[in-house]
Amino acid sequence: MSVTVFDPNAIDLRPPVWSRVLRFCTRQPLGTFGLVLVLIIAVTGMFAEVLAPYNPTANDFGAMTEAPSAGHWLGTDQFGRDLLSRIIFGARTALIVGLSSAFVGGSLGLVLGVGSAYVGGMVDMIMQRVFDVVMAFPLIIMALAIVSIFGTGVQNVIIAITIPLIPRCARVVRSAALVIREVPYVDAARACGFSASRIILRHMVPNVMAPFLIMVTAFVGQAILAEASLSYLGLGVQEPVPAWGLMLQGGAEEYASTAPWIAIFPGVAIMLSVLGINLFGDALRDTLDPKLRDR
Amino acid sequence: MYQYILKRVLLTIPTLIGAAALVFLLMRLIPGDICLVRLGGGGSSFDPKALANCHAEIGIDRPFIVQFLEFIWGAMRLDFGTSMWSGKPVITEIAARLPVSLEIAVLATVVAVSIAIPLGTISALKQNSWLDVLVRVFAIGGIATPSFWIGIVSILLVLDISGWITGTPWMPPIDYVPFWKDPLANLSMVVLPAVTVGYRYAAVSMRMTRSAMLEVMKEDYIRTARAKGLINKLIINRHALKNALLPIVTLIGIEFAFLIGGLVVTEQVFNLNGVGRLFVQAVQNQDYTLTQALVMLTVAVFVFTNLAVDLLYAWLDPRIRFN
């Protein structure tokens, strides 16, 4: 995989940021659509208290499994809780889980990957083996084990999903960083006696940014799906916390014939979020590194 | 090349040992006591003496290092001991459940590959046409939708539709019959789970096929072949596809190893007595020996699949072969 080398000393002749963003939007309509979806979800999650009409955890035994109506736009679940409010607050949980896992996992992966590439030698070999071992465990199984140890709940779900993501990110970042290490002017910088941190921060990191950002956007989508799967198995976020995956577990199958809205709306929410994230990620990839188009 | 192969084969050993150590550690960090689960749980009376019996019986009162060494030594001889939950040999427990999972995995791969490669190729050749867009949406749908949701919906659809058409709702059999005993029953049981698991697999492979083909189609030698006047079909089959196959095969191989993750959830949805469901049970029961064996199985599949792909790469890519 080739990477365009970024020279920090070159004069930046590129057009201003807002112009670049506009060009992105016009050239990548699908990506823009994805970005808009993501932004909607982000805003919904952030302003959940303001947007949600009801308290998402308040049981209302007088309104159990009601179909969508004027009072409850998306209907109610088996406890009488308003589905729209639960989906709005669920966006917050999804964002927290998705963004935390992706960014923490990605950042740790970045640090480990670049560090491993820079140091090289025996350290690199050992790190590689460690990555291999952790990556050999499928995500769900690793998450299962971690949740069993630390218990369920939002924080532990984040840990459970973050850990498998770290080596996946580290691997990709390391390959990109390795290319940079061999470039002549980095060699020259080393010969000049520039400190390791300067070389890493000014040269290696900016050049691995492209694959890194692409990985992180993919991770957010994977994290949201992983949380849904864990909750489905009963090992993720627990009642009565509103989370899309959890909503699919409790109500989905039991009420599929009698109250299908309980299963449909959370499923659609998950699908739209991950869709938006993936479309945006694809478009980002196309812009940042055309050679990686549609991979 | 032989150096390359040897190096790759030797590298699997530390990975396997590392994985063994990791799973051993993880299992023992899980709070809880399998004997409690076996003996208690209903809320009725309980015999404390039985607890001590149980601990001695399954040997979890011995020092950790003894247990670990026994595990490694057993693993090398492919003897994983007895399940702490049922007392039966681990190999028996796993062997009883392997056929279903294997069948689904193989079928899912067949489904995925037979959809992904043709559709991905067409999508690449007719880039940005409505067909391309359709395929890409289909692919992204597979990646964005939770697989268990697809499973749930598919069972219900089959039940409802068969109910409307024939009057009695139809559902695949819920206990496993091997293929040779009753091929129809066997296939009807695995087809829905295979499609559910295969959809995501196909989606990922489709995208890879498309991008690999696009990449190859831009190469100079393709342009030369076209300039020479070769028929398009020949170009695609003889030059483009063959060269694009390498990254596609790599991805298919790697994704196969990840199938077991998908199986864990799918087997819950379809109530299949497979390895994935056994996994969840073993972890929840804190059955150390069984979980360790299952994880080693998964890791081994992953490691050896990767090895096979690497070796295939070495064989197919002349640059490595003649290094």
Added chain:
Amino acid sequence: MRVFLLTISLLLNLAAVAPAAEEPKRGGILTYLIPADGGPTLDGHKETTYAVLHATAPFYSTLIRINPENPKSATDFICDLCTEMPVPTDNGLTYTFKIRTGVKFHDGTPLDAHDVAVSWRRVVFPPEGVSSARRTNFVMVDKIEDPDDTTVIFRLKFPTLSFVPAMANPWSYIYSRHMLEKDPHYYERNVMGSGPFKFASMEVGQSVTGVRNPDYYFPGQPYLDGFHAIFAPKQQTRVDAIRADRASNEFRGESPQARDQLLKELGDKITVQESDWNCGNVLTPNHTRKPFNDVRVRKALFMAIDQWNGARALSKIAVVKTVGGIVFPGSPLAATHDELIAMPGFDPDIEKSRAEARRLLKEAGAEGLSFEMLNRNVDQPYVIVGTWLVDEFRKIGVTVTQKIVPTGPWLEAMRAGDFAVALEANCQDVVNPIADTGRYLPHKLYSENFAFHDDPKQVEIYDRMVRETDPTKVRVLMREYEKQVLEVGAHQLPVTWWYRILPMRSYVKGWKISSSHYLNQNLANIWLDK
């Protein structure tokens, strides 16, 4: 003409008085579901999960059992291997059982009183290395004697009304003493009994199959040619399977929505039997943790819960229904409605109750209390009841989060006292209120009680109750005991008793529901009308 009309009316009258009971048809295989993963072993003496019972009960005989024609009764016990129900002698200290002759094990060997005695000694006085899960129910047994081939004598240390119901528990399979002599753990991996069905095969983790025992000692039974039991832990799978007639039913109890869905889809092809369940959830505060060591805080928590409205609403979505005290609501020893509403947590005036709860919290200095409630990760009804309770506590200003864990860590945490408040369960088989309410005794006397409290007065009342043989006096003592547990000490609170809903394909006949999913499972009197 008159003769014609007379004949017609005569025939119609005959039809009207014809017996409503149908004649059982022989033949057919019953395919049913077991709503769990397979249990660890096959030994009924050792295991406690219905997963094992539902898979093995048809293969074995017991000494006495609940009458399968009247299984809801708590006193109608009949003989299985004995010839008649014994009358206690020596002031209630001796029970002499006469054993049937001509009974054979499935391998052809004869069954006699010695096999019965050996099996029962294994239950009551388990040898070293053998586990007996219900040993503590038989502390009153002093000796078990088998003087000859047809007599077994149980000698008790003290007379008690709880002995006979305890003897009828469905787990005390009669094993072959020859097999046990060869290998005391034989029955953990193998099946060899004398019951209505013989073991045919078992697919590990998947299914168990049995075939008719032609030498069964109840003539004509079993009507079925055999049975096929499939393990299906997921509810939706079971509902779909019954819809598609892949199986006819399960024997534990389904949720109300499963019943509604099946009725809607299958109409009269489904018959639903319902019953109160001898199972319930128990809210258990950990008395060794502050502030739950303060009786005011515990009382406040109990008073926050609107059991009456809650149970009514929850009965639509969960397998719960009845509000009751510590005694199974259908039993004559249970509290009446008036006796119940006098205790904290049962007052129908919930506003008054909650106001008092807030006052108690304030007095105890525990305003703004927040804690984590330990719960088991089983939806029906643990998680649902837990979710309901969280909102109830919110109404008195107490913030609760749920810590939902699989069975293993749930038991471990409770055993270690590593929790603030836990939602436990209380499941018994034969309705035996005196024995069943023993689960509220302090931990050092009943090891499955995780309230970790001490209450000498409670123990003293219980002791008197166990030894009392006059039913009216027992009832008085039971009220005292209940008051001590729920009001004076406020140690634990039963939060809704479960409700058994059993939808079954209408062609399955002969099986009657009881108040426990452990009872009446040997399938001998079931037949298929198709």
